[in-house]
Amino acid sequence: MRCGEIIAVGSELLLGGRLDTNSLFLTERLGPVGVEVRFKSVVGDVEDDIVAAIRTAARRADVVVLTGGLGPTVDDRTRQAVARATGCPLSRRPEALEGMRRRLATWGRPPTAAQLRQALIPKGAEVLANPVGSAPGFRLSWKSCLIVALPGVPAEAEQMFFLAVAPELAAESAAHERIERRVLHTFGLPESDLDGKLQGVVRAGRGVRLGLLASPLGVTVTLTACGAHPGTPKAPKAGRNARESVLDRLTRIVRRRIGRYVYAEGAETMEEVVGRYLADQGLRLAVAESCTGGLIGHRLTQVPGSSTYLDRVAVCYSNQAKIELLGVPEDLMRQHGAVSAEVAAAMARGIRIRSHAGVGLSVTGIAGPGGGTVMKPVGLVYVGLDTGENDRSVTREFRFHGDRQAIKMRASQAALEMLRRWLVRTGARVRS
Amino acid sequence: MRCGEIIAVGSELLLGGRLDTNSLFLTERLGPVGVEVRFKSVVGDVEDDIVAAIRTAARRADVVVLTGGLGPTVDDRTRQAVARATGCPLSRRPEALEGMRRRLATWGRPPTAAQLRQALIPKGAEVLANPVGSAPGFRLSWKSCLIVALPGVPAEAEQMFFLAVAPELAAESAAHERIERRVLHTFGLPESDLDGKLQGVVRAGRGVRLGLLASPLGVTVTLTACGAHPGTPKAPKAGRNARESVLDRLTRIVRRRIGRYVYAEGAETMEEVVGRYLADQGLRLAVAESCTGGLIGHRLTQVPGSSTYLDRVAVCYSNQAKIELLGVPEDLMRQHGAVSAEVAAAMARGIRIRSHAGVGLSVTGIAGPGGGTVMKPVGLVYVGLDTGENDRSVTREFRFHGDRQAIKMRASQAALEMLRRWLVRTGARVRS
Numbered sequence: 079m080r081c082g083e084i085i086a087v088g089s090e091l092l093l094g095g096r097l098d099t100n101s102l103f104l105t106e107r108l109g110p111v112g113v114e115v116r117f118k119s120v121v122g123d124v125e126d127d128i129v130a131a132i133r134t135a136a137r138r139a140d141v142v143v144l145t146g147g148l149g150p151t152v153d154d155r156t157r158q159a160v161a162r163a164t165g166c167p168l169s170r171r172p173e174a175l176e177g178m179r180r181r182l183a184t185w186g187r188p189p190t191a192a193q194l195r196q197a198l199i200p201k202g203a204e205v206l207a208n209p210v211g212s213a214p215g216f217r218l219s220w221k222s223c224l225i226v227a228l229p230g231v232p233a234e235a236e237q238m239f240f241l242a243v244a245p246e247l248a249a250e251s252a253a254h255e256r257i258e259r260r261v262l263h264t265f266g267l268p269e270s271d272l273d274g275k276l277q278g279v280v281r282a283g284r285g286v287r288l289g290l291l292a293s294p295l296g297v298t299v300t301l302t303a304c305g306a307h308p309g310t311p312k313a314p315k316a317g318r319n320a321r322e323s324v325l326d327r328l329t330r331i332v333r334r335r336i337g338r339y340v341y342a343e344g345a346e347t348m349e350e351v352v353g354r355y356l357a358d359q360g361l362r363l364a365v366a367e368s369c370t371g372g373l374i375g376h377r378l379t380q381v382p383g384s385s386t387y388l389d390r391v392a393v394c395y396s397n398q399a400k401i402e403l404l405g406v407p408e409d410l411m412r413q414h415g416a417v418s419a420e421v422a423a424a425m426a427r428g429i430r431i432r433s434h435a436g437v438g439l440s441v442t443g444i445a446g447p448g449g450g451t452v453m454k455p456v457g458l459v460y461v462g463l464d465t466g467e468n469d470r471s472v473t474r475e476f477r478f479h480g481d482r483q484a485i486k487m488r489a490s491q492a493a494l495e496m497l498r499r500w501l502v503r504t505g506a507r508v509r510s
Numbered sequence: 511m512r513c514g515e516i517i518a519v520g521s522e523l524l525l526g527g528r529l530d531t532n533s534l535f536l537t538e539r540l541g542p543v544g545v546e547v548r549f550k551s552v553v554g555d556v557e558d559d560i561v562a563a564i565r566t567a568a569r570r571a572d573v574v575v576l577t578g579g580l581g582p583t584v585d586d587r588t589r590q591a592v593a594r595a596t597g598c599p600l601s602r603r604p605e606a607l608e609g610m611r612r613r614l615a616t617w618g619r620p621p622t623a624a625q626l627r628q629a630l631i632p633k634g635a636e637v638l639a640n641p642v643g644s645a646p647g648f649r650l651s652w653k654s655c656l657i658v659a660l661p662g663v664p665a666e667a668e669q670m671f672f673l674a675v676a677p678e679l680a681a682e683s684a685a686h687e688r689i690e691r692r693v694l695h696t697f698g699l700p701e702s703d704l705d706g707k708l709q710g711v712v713r714a715g716r717g718v719r720l721g722l723l724a725s726p727l728g729v730t731v732t733l734t735a736c737g738a739h740p741g742t743p744k745a746p747k748a749g750r751n752a753r754e755s756v757l758d759r760l761t762r763i764v765r766r767r768i769g770r771y772v773y774a775e776g777a778e779t780m781e782e783v784v785g786r787y788l789a790d791q792g793l794r795l796a797v798a799e800s801c802t803g804g805l806i807g808h809r810l811t812q813v814p815g816s817s818t819y820l821d822r823v824a825v826c827y828s829n830q831a832k833i834e835l836l837g838v839p840e841d842l843m844r845q846h847g848a849v850s851a852e853v854a855a856a857m858a859r860g861i862r863i864r865s866h867a868g869v870g871l872s873v874t875g876i877a878g879p880g881g882g883t884v885m886k887p888v889g890l891v892y893v894g895l896d897t898g899e900n901d902r903s904v905t906r907e908f909r910f911h912g913d914r915q916a917i918k919m920r921a922s923q924a925a926l927e928m929l930r931r932w933l934v935r936t937g938a939r940v941r942s
Contacts, residue, residue, distance in 0.1 A: 090723045092537060092547055093732065105524060115524055116559055120550040127548055134566050291522045300525065365825075371816070372799075372807025375825045379803025382879050382914055384827075390835065391825035393797075393807045399822035399865065403835065433831065447814050482814055 079255045082113040083139035085131050087147035087156050088230055089122035099232045100145045104239065109259065111244055112251025113141045123147060128159035136163070136223045141247070143239075146230030148213040150192035156227055157198050164220045166200035174198075174205045174214040181212050206242045210234045217243065258303045260329045263348070264339040265296035265495045272297050275335050279328060286328055294480060294487035295348070299336070301329055341498055348494045349377045349384075355501035356387035356437075359508065363497075364433035365391040366404050366425040368416070369443040369459065373490045389435045394425070404428030417442050419460050423471035426462035437500075438464040441493045443476075445485045459489045461496050465504075472496075511687045514545040515571035517563050519579035519588050520662055521554035531664045532577045536671065541691065543676055544683025545573045555579060560591035568595070568655045573679070575671075578662030580645040582624040588659055589630050596652045598632035606630075606637045606646040613644050638674045642666045649675065690735045692761040695780070696771040697728035697927045704729050707767050711760060718760055726912060726919035727780070731768070733761055773930055780926045781809040781816075787933035788819035788869075791940065795929075796865035797823040798836050798857040800848070801875040801891065805922045821867045826857070836860030849874050851892050855903035858894035869932075870896040870903075873925045877914045891921045893928050897936075904928075 084101050091098060098120075105115045117139060121127040128147065135142040147156030161168045174197040175189075182189050189212075196213050199205055203218035206226075211234045218225045226243055228235040264272065269292045280288040280301070289300040303325040333340065342351045356363055365374050365388075375391035378384050392403045397416055400406040405428040406421055414420040422442050430438025443459030450456035457478040464471040474496060478488040516533050523530060530552075537547045549571065553559045560579065567574040579588030593600045606629040607621075614621050621644075628645050631637055635650035638658075643666045650657045658675055660667040696704065701724045712720040712733070721732040735757040765772065774783045788795055797806050797820075807823035810816050824835045829848055832838040837860040838853055846852040854874050862870025875891030882888035889910040896903040906928060910920040 089719070090721055090732075092550065093721075093723075116554060116556065117563070118524065118552040122548060124548065130570055131549070138562055287521070289522055289525075291525075300522070367804075367807075369811075370808075371811025371820075372804030372823050372825065373811075375799075375804025376802075376808045376918075377804075379801075379805075379825075379827070379877075379918070380915060384803070385881075388803075389828045390831035391804050391823075391827075392835070393804065393811075393823035393825070395811070395817050395823075396821045402864070403822065403824070432834070445811075449817075483812060486808075486811070 079257075080113045080140035080251070081117075081138065082108050082115040082141045082143070083117040083119065083135040084115055085119045085121065085128075085135055085142065085144045086230075087121055087123065087128055087144060087159075089124075089153075091120050091146070092122050100228075100230070100235050103232065103236055104143055104145075107239060107244060108141070108143075108247070109257030111247040112255040112257075113247060114257055123153045123155055125155040125159050125162070128155055129163045132159060132163035132225070136221065136225070140223060142223060142225045143243075144225070144227045145235050148196065148215060148227060148229050150190070150196055150213075154195075157195075157200070160203075160216075160218065160225060160227060161200045164200060164218065164225070166202050166218065166220070168198040168200055170194070170197045171199045171205055174216075177205070177207045177214055178212050181208070206238050208234055209237050209241065215242075258325050260301045260325060261344050262299045262329070262332060262336075262340045263296060263342045263346075264299060264336060265341055265348075265491055267297065267336065267339045268292075269297050272299065272336060272339075276332060279331050279335070284324065286325060294484045295491050296339075296341070299332060301325060301332065341495060347377075347380075348491060348498065350381050352494050352498050352501065353378065353381045353384055353387060355498065355505060357383070359501065359505060361436040361501075362387055362389045362433075363437050363439065364389045364429040364435035366400075366429040366438065366440040367391060367393045368395065368400070368425070368441060369445040370441045370486050370490045370493070371395070371445075373486050374439070374441065374493055377490060377494070389433045390429075392429055400425065403432075405432065415454065417444055417454055417458060417460065419462075419473040419475060422460035422462035422473045423464070424462075426464035426471045426473075430464045430466070436465070437497065438462075438471075439493055439497050440464075440471075441489050443485070443489055445482045445489070447482060457485055459485070459492065461489070461493045463496055463500060465500065472500075511689070512545045512572035512683070513549075513570065514540050514547040514573045514575070515549040515551065515567040516547055517551045517553065517560075517567055517574065517576045518662075519553055519555065519560055519576060519591075521556075521585075523552050523578070524554050532660075532662070532667050535664065535668055536575055536577075539671060539676060540573070540575075540679070541689030543679040544687040544689070545679060546689055555585045555587055557587040557591050557594070560587055561595045564591060564595035564657070568653065568657070572655060574655060574657045575675075576657070576659045577667050580628065580647060580659060580661045582622070582628055582645075586627075589627075589632070592635075592648075592650065592657060592659060593632045596632060596650065596657070598634050598650065598652070600630040600632055602626070602629045603631045603637055606648075609637070609639045609646055610644050613640070638670050640666055641669050641673065647674075690757050692733045692757060693776055694731045694733075694761070694764060694768075694772045695728060695774045695778075696731060696768060697773050697780075697923055699729065699768065699771045700724075701729050704731065704768060704771075708764060711763050711767070716756065718757060726916045727923050728771075728773070731764060733757060733764065773927055779809075779812075780923060780930065782813050784926050784930050784933065785810065785813045785816055785819060787930065787937060789815070791933065791937060793868040793933075794819055794821045794865075795869050795871065796821045796861040796867035798832075798861040798870065798872040798894075799823060799825045800827065800832070800857070800873060801877040802873045802918050802922045802925070803827070803877075805918050806871070806873065806925055809922060809926070821865045822861075824861055832857065835864075837864065847886065849876055849886055849890060849892065851894075851905040851907060854892035854894035854905045855896070856894075858896035858903045858905075862896045862898070868897070869929065870894075871925055871929050872896075872903075873921050875908075875917070875921055877917045877921070879914060889917050891917070891924065893921070893925045895928050895932060897932065904932075 203216040206215035394400040425440035426438040440462035446456030635648040638647035857872035858870040872894035878888030
């Protein structure tokens with residue numbers, strides 16, 4: 079197993095507040111070609127700092143991937159930093175210039191003086207053509223280390239990684255060195271309870287790591303089969319199939335223990351799973367939201383093709399809107415309050431009947447920070463589901479913690495999970 | 511200006527896909543107390559790797575903040591790693607134990623054997639009490655470096671940083687070393703055009719850096735006044751006020767050049783700005799969304815207190831819903847298509863009149879990836895605004911690029927920006 083390090087270059091990345099999608103992508107893709115990313119670093123557009131980061135990385139990693147700092151401005155220092163760190167001087171390379179000229183020509187422009195700087199490549203490095211933008215990248219073998227420089231724009235970095243970096247790394251990696259991963263997304267059980275249920279599944283020294291990661295969307299369980307590296311026990315030197323089957327066997331055991339809380343596996347999201355069930359069963363959905371404010375609709379419509387199964391979403395913040403759009407009786411709200419099981423049921427029923435959809439889903443609750451009382455505290459949420467079965471809506475009460483945003487997220491997840499479980503049951507009934 | 515490095519510990523952070531909120535928070539807070547974060551590192555739960563990261567950081571930084579790896583499990587290796595990297599052996603510290611016992615007692619539990627491990631602290635380090643959770647942190651002066659270890663849970667790390675780390679760092683920092691930053695959020699102008707308009711505002715050697723950062727929400731302009739460090743020109747050694755006024759003067763120049771595109775400054779978001787105007791003017795808003803699928807409602811309701819000015823949101827994916835909930839004439843959709851200026855106008859008008867709100871806002875468009883045609887391609891979006899003025903809705907056409915998620919985000923931002931500009935104008939009229 080080769081050790082990988084990612085260095086993201088850019089002062090704006092030090093400021094934070096952005097998801098570093100390049101690192102995410104690279105980590106995901108390097109594992110299957112036998113490179114385990116064990117370090118990530120972020121540095122600003124300061125040449126000395128980039129040089130320091132490259133030197134540190136080259137000492138501890140076999141594969142170093144830099145992203146960013148290849149643009150035409152004087153702030154783009156990655157080329158110079160690699161040249162200084164490795165002692166391979168820059169020179170203008172015809173193949174880099176040619177690729178850039180060709181790309182710019184399709185946009186009807188000659189390269190500017192600044193852009194010509196982008197053709198400066200360290201001696202001995204191989205130029206990587208950029209099929210999307212103008213900045214070429216490069217790959218340099220230095221000492222026992224492979225240094226790869228890619229642009230910071232995710233679409234460009236991804237294309238270049240796929241075309242020019244991944245195939246070679248894959249060819250060099252032994253089958254047993256590849257990292258395999260299984261990811262199971264759960265909702266409804268706290269991390270500590272999941273941890274208890276999974277005790278003893280993964281024993282030390284078997285070459286598989288178990289990880290739990292909690293968020294407002296639930297707890298994600300990750301099983302990773304990986305090669306040996308310092309500090310972790312050695313993995314058995316078996317072939318890929320043998321390792322895969324250990325991983326698959328352990329994943330089966332995990333599913334057996336916590337399967338009813340698993341709503342999705344791998345890269346699939348809750349909204350994709352729910353959408354798949356709705357499409358498969360030819361059902362149309364209508365949603366009535368209060369405290370989630372449109373988040374359920376937003377999440378459902380992130381999925382391409384959702385217009386085939388999502389009819390409408392009514393976000394009824396005011397009581398008047400609940401009366402007018404959903405037909406919730408004013409008396410019901412006066413008697414039980416807008417945040418109550420009774421109103422959740424009436425909302426789900428109302429949106430389903432008015433939209434002629436097959437399923438109605440509703441949420442009403444108190445997202446905070448204001449609006450809570452002793453009897454109805456912040457975090458109290460009711461979810462309603464109306465499917466026309468037994469002529470009544472089903473409701474559930476939740477008490478979530480966290481801030482407004484976390485409560486909205488947990489409430490949307492709880493509502494979609496309630497819908498998913500019903501869809502699983504009806505799907506099973508239809509098939510049997 | 512002291513150099514800072516943040517080391518985030520946790521194998522799950524190497525997997526990616528999560529926003530590292532701790533780094534964001536720490537970077538924001540360290541600047542004003544005279545520490546410029548120039549490096550960020552991420553390492554897994556591997557003791558050797560954490561030791562390597564600490565040694566590298568201690569060589570190049572004056573202040574090293576570690577987050578994570580202080581929990582009770584055997585995977586939590588930060589304590590051991592600091593002990594090994596610095597040669598300060600661990601011992602169980604009564605003050606750490608006492609704080610933990612007290613906290614657990616309020617939950618009615620004695621510490622478990624695993625939790626007792628959390629009281630192991632490197633020799634010479636000062637224990638930092640955790641006012642939120644059970645894991646204590648610590649602070650250790652080693653060689654010329656300050657090493658701070660905080661828990662990975664953001665709420666705990668933030669509290670401990672504020673209570674026990676920030677005050678001392680502030681006391682140690684000279685006034686002229688503090689980093690000051692001005693952030694202006696713009697929408698409606700491409701990055702390259704903004705760059706052109708801002709040419710020459712910030713000249714080299716003035717100790718102020720100008721940064722542009724594009725996202726689907728627009729382009730963020732950052733002006734940072736910072737101390738000198740290798741690779742950047744030296745800042746003038748003036749007092750804090752002199753530096754602040756340079757920064758304020760430059761910010762004024764930036765505002766003069768691009769002010770009409772600035773929708774918010776600092777940490778404020780578009781939805782907060784719009785909410786503030788609506789609340790100030792006592793106006794109620796109703797929204798009719800199509801392709802944004804609830805995102806506008808979700809964003810508006812992220813703001814506490816939004817129920818006072820947001821009446822309702824109708825997400826009308828189907829034509830039938832547009833007819834029933836908004837009263838859009840069927841003929842109009844047949845004639846112009848659901849994605850048209852005419853339908854956007856009718857949606858904004860319909861939701862305003864039916865809800866009796868003061869303002870109606872609408873969006874209709876093609877988020878893709880399917881559903882586009884030559885005449886109406888993916889990314890075509892119409893925004894409608896109906897305020898009852900002049901008895902007609904105002905509409906605008908946009909052609910956005912990007913994937914489904916980016917188009918939804920840009921469309922929601924364009925709609926809120928159109929609303930904001932109207933609110934600014936009416937606010938000015940009311941005041942004058």
